[in-house]
Amino acid sequence: MKITVVGAGAVGATTADNIVRSELAEEVVLLDIKEGFAEGKAQDMSQTAALLGFDSKIIGVTNDYSQTAGSTVAVITSGLPRKPGMTREELIGTNANIVRNVAENLLKHSPDIILVVVSNPMDTMTYLALKATGLPKNRIIGMGGTLDSSRFRYQLSLRLGASPADLNAIVIGGHGDTTMIPLIKHATWNSLPVTQFLTDEEQKQIVADTMVGGATLTKLIGTSAWYAPGASSAAVVASIVRDQKKLFTASVYLEGEYGQEDINLGVPVVLGKNGWERILELPLDEDEKATFAKSADAVRNMNNVLKEIGAL
Numbered sequence: 001m002k003i004t005v006v007g008a009g010a011v012g013a014t015t016a017d018n019i020v021r022s023e024l025a026e027e028v029v030l031l032d033i034k035e036g037f038a039e040g041k042a043q044d045m046s047q048t049a050a051l052l053g054f055d056s057k058i059i060g061v062t063n064d065y066s067q068t069a070g071s072t073v074a075v076i077t078s079g080l081p082r083k084p085g086m087t088r089e090e091l092i093g094t095n096a097n098i099v100r101n102v103a104e105n106l107l108k109h110s111p112d113i114i115l116v117v118v119s120n121p122m123d124t125m126t127y128l129a130l131k132a133t134g135l136p137k138n139r140i141i142g143m144g145g146t147l148d149s150s151r152f153r154y155q156l157s158l159r160l161g162a163s164p165a166d167l168n169a170i171v172i173g174g175h176g177d178t179t180m181i182p183l184i185k186h187a188t189w190n191s192l193p194v195t196q197f198l199t200d201e202e203q204k205q206i207v208a209d210t211m212v213g214g215a216t217l218t219k220l221i222g223t224s225a226w227y228a229p230g231a232s233s234a235a236v237v238a239s240i241v242r243d244q245k246k247l248f249t250a251s252v253y254l255e256g257e258y259g260q261e262d263i264n265l266g267v268p269v270v271l272g273k274n275g276w277e278r279i280l281e282l283p284l285d286e287d288e289k290a291t292f293a294k295s296a297d298a299v300r301n302m303n304n305v306l307k308e309i310g311a312l
């Protein structure tokens, strides 16, 4: 099996590193547009094999899509990251053309490919990849909710003094500072509702801190995060290539689910060898439904920009 990662920058290289360490495929191809960059990162990663004991091969290529031929999955991380003070949405002008071009090139060499889109603004980039390639909807997956849910579990773990692994909590909606929806009423600590152990004030703070998780790191680091994004992307790939049927929040094309049409938005899905295989419809209360509809409106506005800038 072959897995391709496009973009050998912070997120792409970390994703590839997680993939080879977990031996998810015999061969991993890392592709970047910057001459020699992916080759260098791949060589560096290959030199950890003797220490870490993995057998996966990783090769780096400069924009040579013929080397990606026959990939089962590709993760698209190419494009600009934000700087402190920016929103993810501000990246659309540069990233839309990159993502469109990359998705089309991948498909030319791997007609059966499943695409995992990471580049921001992620929900809109996932929608663009779907529209540009015409791939069946189940084979286009936006990675954002998996990361946001992991950050939500981190924030809960800090307040509760609990292990993040004991916490079950998901974030749905858009992958934006104001569009994500951490579902605290549904979150559990080994099946006990977390709301039993937190004041209203604490709950509000956890939700707020989760929503700005990416912006907080961008301010601290000077560019956006990569360790948790890379681990999240690799976890999504693992569920697909190992047919694990894990439940993740991912940005998928909605056709009536959650009252939305013609949009990619974060909802709980089962991920397996066919891509996203099933959407789970949660019983949302009226407040949550209204927040989801508002999140969809904001993402739809971004999708409309694709036409204005000629990307669709």
Ligand SMILES: NC(=O)C1=CN([C@@H]2O[C@H](COP(=O)(O)OP(=O)(O)OC[C@H]3O[C@@H](n4cnc5c(N)ncnc54)[C@H](O)[C@@H]3O)[C@@H](O)[C@H]2O)C=CC1
Binding pocket: 006, 007, 008, 009, 010, 011, 012, 031, 032, 033, 034, 037, 077, 078, 079, 080, 081, 082, 088, 091, 095, 098, 101, 102, 117, 118, 119, 120, 122, 143, 144, 147, 175, 223, 224, 225, 226, 229
């Ligand atoms: N969905 C999510 O949860 C997350 C999304 N992101 C997004 O992922 C993207 C990548 O972030 P970083 O890796 O930190 O950025 P980076 O700047 O470190 O890496 C991006 C790489 O893409 C390459 N690239 C640009 N155009 C390309 C093209 N046409 N073909 C191939 N490669 C190309 C660049 O040469 C660069 O090496 C950003 O848009 C960022 O906002 C980042 C973290 C989480």
Ligand SMILES: O=C([O-])CC(=O)C(=O)O
Binding pocket: 081, 082, 088, 120, 147, 213, 214, 215, 218, 224, 225, 229
């Ligand atoms: O914050 C950003 O711009 C990158 C990203 O999507 C995240 O880390 O959640």
